[in-house]
Amino acid sequence: MFAVFRDLIRYNLEFTIGLVLVGIVAIFAALSFFSPVDPTLIYMAIPDQPPSAQYWFGTNSRGQDLFWHLSAAFRNSLMFGITVAVLSRIISITVGLAAGYLGGWVDRILMFINDIFVAVPIFPILVLFYFVLRNNMDSFTMALILACFGWPFDARLIRSVALGLKHREFTRHAVFAGMSTRKVLLEEHLPYVMPIVFSTFMNNMLWSIGMEVTLAVLGFTNINNPTIGTVLYWANSHSAMVVGTWWWIVIPVILIVITFLGLFLLAVSMNEYIDPRSRLRRMGA
């Protein structure tokens, strides 16, 4: 594991840059655990202070130190994105591999359900959930809902690869070697879909964080919970750009760009590294 990291850092510039960018954001988000103030409280600092030695990122119109506030917001949003991505990856891998390999009626039923999820419009459903749950809708509930909608396209992608793998001779060989279906799927086929899983993981995080921002800006989430979306919601509702508290918008946007750029570079370089063809070449085939 360590050797893999060392090789990647040494020979892959994209990976190094991505790692640095994501590292910066991750450390920044992790700092929230040492926050001297509770980020949900307001008027704990003088409002509308520009960035200075005392308030590195300035303060907002609600009297919050933006450094600590954004730190908590990024932690929440990143955790949210990772939760959605992990949960929906699990569903899409399971559905995709099983549908592709087992085929027949299993495939037809799974793909039928899959297509329903593709067709259902997610945004109105999220709004509906918000009206039903109101402030009980915490970010974990929302992550669960998004995870339920974030898998179908990727499951189809994985299924198409699994369909090809099903007819490779090594699959039949594995069956005649007495391997169980679970073993065939997880040990023989999974390495071949990992590149898809990685790149869609990144896409999925992007999508879910973007979704959260959209909902929050419109006020359809618990706006007292600091996230990237609610930071922008409050900035917007206090007309930050008009009032001149530009740092309230610019700083979070810069951080978001850094996050996504870093994740993107990591996904691209990891992809190349775990691609079966490049793996084989490294093994010397």
Next chain:
Amino acid sequence: MTTLLDVRNVSKSFTMGGIFGRKTVNAVMDASFSLSAEKPEIFTIIGESGSGKTTLARMILGLEDPSEGEILFQGQKVSRHASKAERLAFMSKVQPVFQNPFEAFNPLKKIERYLESTARQFLHTKDRAAIDRAMDEALQKVGLSLKEVRGRFPHEMSGGQLQRCAIARALIPNPPLLITDEPVSMVDASLRMSIVNLLKSLRDDLKVSVIYITHDLATAYYISNRLIIMQRGRIVEMGDARTVLDNPQHPYSQLLKASVLSTDDAGAGKLATDPDMVKAANGLVGQAGKLVVRPDGREVRVYG
């Protein structure tokens, strides 16, 4: 005489296409033959692509159910819908060897993985030492050893070595029958004979019956006891390998033999095939006819 494998009037048809323009393809039509349990032999199925030889093999392996007729292995019906336990029991007696040794092993996984899994499943043991012993014994039978194979990835071995590993794996449960589908067609020329000779020694020394599926008449002549020649799903000639190939009687068998590239007059550039022969053979496609036993023991399909 007890029969090991009994293929009884087996046919297989596939329906192709969707709701519109369905058409039925008869891959195998009314095939019958049987292998004896006492006398191990190499039984060759010769045919070109589309002859139904691979479909027949898949049915014998229980990967496909016949549309008509049945296949009995040691008196029990071979079926795709057998229970998991029945299926495992069947697989411990009938094992396949695949065509392309580079494809038969997952390139990202170690070779021993397949051998280990086979030993664990079919010898019903979790004991490491017993598994290792079974793997090593099987590898010894094919002229390798566990020491040479352990920890190696497929790309570290030649096609011939990989095919030996595949055969060794198939031998772990001590099956009485191996189904080999074109096992040497992807193996390099200089390594090919070692595999062919190995199949021979499996029959002679280990008493394993082998169904050898090929399009190559020369190796079929070299190793097989009996053979069948298939044309578009029908068996057109069946009998002792030497009897049939020395003097084929069915027009299609004659055409196949005439098409074998000979090295006897290397450099002479003789390539012409008698067009009448091709016409005669192709004219018989689609005609049912029936198999008739000849005095020398072979069966030939005759028409009209």
Next chain:
Amino acid sequence: MTRDSKPDLLKVEGLKAYYQMNYYGVEREVRAVDGISMNIKRGEVYGIAGESSSGKTSFIKVLAAAIRPPLRVVEGTVKYEFKNGPIEVTTASPAQIEEVRWKHLSYIMQGSMSVLNPVRRIGKTFKDFAQRPLGLTGAAFEDRVIKHLARLKLPPEVLRAYPHELSGGMRQRVTIGLATVCHPEFIIADEPTTALDVVVQKEVLSLIRDIQKEMDSSVVFVTHDMSVHANIADRVGIIYAGRLVEEGPTKQMFFTPKHPYTAHLVASLPRIGDTTQRPALEGRPPNLADPPQGCRFHPRCPLAVDKCRQEVPPLETVAQDHRTACWRWQDVKPLVGSAHPAGVMA
């Protein structure tokens, strides 16, 4: 023989082509072609035999002027003497290569599907490939193509067909048609019949032979199947581990091989009517990233002596047109079960 009077069309001298790769610190240099020299005359069929990863594929990539990284020509020259002037493919510009491609230098590939676009009608594909080099348009072009297809016993209707509507043999004839419609002087045929059934294979081979004679082109015919070489090639060259180990007229190669590897390849071919035990060659072809010292065949060679382990044998002329790279070629005897009983005596 008429071959002697004909001029050389292709001259390969001291060709070395390596794959140079670097993946995450794993540096590898694969010496796929390691010093091959050969000449191919006008109007001859030269068979190249070799196992997988013997370097034969890389060699023909260079001959076909398809040298792309990581494959690099390190040394040597590959020179064609085409009618419109000579060309040295290892140094030629892409424009110069484009100029001779299809018109003077063409290929027949293994899988017909790799040349034929599945969603384009055959006629369209002919236009894409041949219209520019032929310099014909409209009816004149179509006329030329139809005449050419007739020569390959293909009806004009195939031009309106999609590739999947044709049988495997038909498709391969179409690719032969594509490769030959411009009457190229040099054709590279890479395992063109490997995927075909025996009956069709023979048809296609005789077709290649006929059209080659008619156009008086040179053909480099690559296949691992020695029985194909026996029937189509005028001369055969054997490549082992990146080197040419023996070349000579087909008949001599089969009946009086002078390299133990060739002798083995010929002897291991089974024949109908003969059930004597065929010998198997032990060991495996060497890894080209780390080839053995001296003669590369020595670890598997029954005749190997100390000299073979240390010194690389040069290609020596042992008879007219017959060269071999073996220190002990005088001791090489056709093995038991050789292709022809008379061969043992000769």
